[in-house]
Amino acid sequence: MHFHQSHYRNFKAYYLEYVLERLRPEFPGLVSYNRFVEFIPSVLVPLCVYLRTRCLGTCTGISFIDSTALAVCKNPRIHAHKVFAGLAERGKTCTG
Incomplete structure (x- = not known):
């Protein structure tokens, strides 16, 4: 989520320059960028399920603006x- 609010134009630069450099203390088990990309297919379905069940608010009648x-x-x-x-x-x- 932070990537979209950052000034980085691509995720690779964001991961290598920001995540690995500045967020390592918060996430001590960080993997390399190549390993991270290898993990993406295996976590896509669980991520979609999580976003669908936890991150959607209730519809208030306004769905799209x-x-x-x-x-x-x-x-x-x-x-x-x-x-x-x-x-x-x-x-x-x-x-x-």
Whole structure:
């Protein structure tokens, strides 16, 4: 989880430069990067089960939020657009 919040662009650099260097006192049994990669297939199913059972919250009715701006219509067709007539303006998206 920390890898995604770090400045590292790939996991190998993160593991070699951060985990092995700075986290060794917290995790004394750390393995080499090659050995770590070999372990991935054997722990994938248990990890998925753990994430599915322990890390999912209860659904509150909002399951997905996407803030991607969707253009209402292209500018050449702005006068022919009838769905958002009166609302659509140049440069406006579905988020305002």
